[in-house]
Amino acid sequence: MRPAPRxxxxxxxxxxxxxxxxxxxxxxxxxxxxxxxxxxxxxxDDGVEVTLPAEPKRIVTFAPSNTEIVFALGLGDxxxxxxxxxxxxxxxxxxxEQVGGAGEFGVDPxxxxxxxxxxxxMLTIAGGEHWKESVRxxxxxxxxxxxxxxxxxxxxxxxxxxxxxxxxxxxxxxxxMVGDAETIxxxxxxxxxxxxxxxxFF
Numbered sequence: 001m002r003p004a005p006r007x008x009x010x011x012x013x014x015x016x017x018x019x020x021x022x023x024x025x026x027x028x029x030x031x032x033x034x035x036x037x038x039x040x041x042x043x044x045d046d047g048v049e050v051t052l053p054a055e056p057k058r059i060v061t062f063a064p065s066n067t068e069i070v071f072a073l074g075l076g077d078x079x080x081x082x083x084x085x086x087x088x089x090x091x092x093x094x095x096x097e098q099v100g101g102a103g104e105f106g107v108d109p110x111x112x113x114x115x116x117x118x119x120x121x122m123l124t125i126a127g128g129e130h131w132k133e134s135v136r137x138x139x140x141x142x143x144x145x146x147x148x149x150x151x152x153x154x155x156x157x158x159x160x161x162x163x164x165x166x167x168x169x170x171x172x173x174x175x176x177m178v179g180d181a182e183t184i185x186x187x188x189x190x191x192x193x194x195x196x197x198x199x200x201f202f
Contacts, residue, residue: 055165056121066123
């Protein structure tokens with residue numbers, strides 16, 4: 001079962017708090033300076049090299065987190081498919097066609113419905129190697145992003161911006177997130193460090 005959705009901003013705070021509670025310092029990263037040029041070839045988080053010949057206009061986001069990222073980049077009008085009921089932020093995403101629900105556990109995409117949407121990019125997360133290969137065989141580019149910490153999330157957003165042609169929007173978004181993170185770090189700098197982080201959602 002996919003986890004319940006959260007806004008990108010909330011994820012940023014949660015990931016940051018985990019780092020703070022574990023004694024991490026402020027986020028430090030090297031900023032790439034990609035160009036919004038096509039064709040573009042990028043290696044995704046599955047280690048697969050993906051080439052997009054042109055700026056994608058019909059995007060399927062097969063994870064709530066990716067749905068939020070694409071909408072946050074101002075590309076919501078390009079989203080033609082989402083994974084399921086958990087893709088409910090922003091509210092506009094609830095009106096998009098759902099393509100999930102197939103497979104033994106109901107978490108695979110419905111390939112027939114996916115193909116009918118004629119996507120030129122499918123954004124997903126880790127897992128599902130069996131169906132990913134099948135979708136690639138249908139000439140649908142599948143790109144995996146799988147953030148494991150705050151810096152990785154920032155990098156993934158910039159990568160999505162690069163492969164979607166929204167480079168400047170991605171950098172503006174990550175700049176704002178870094179600023180929010182620094183504000184939070186400064187606000188809690190004098191507070192005692194937490195020794196435990198317990199997250200609950202339903």
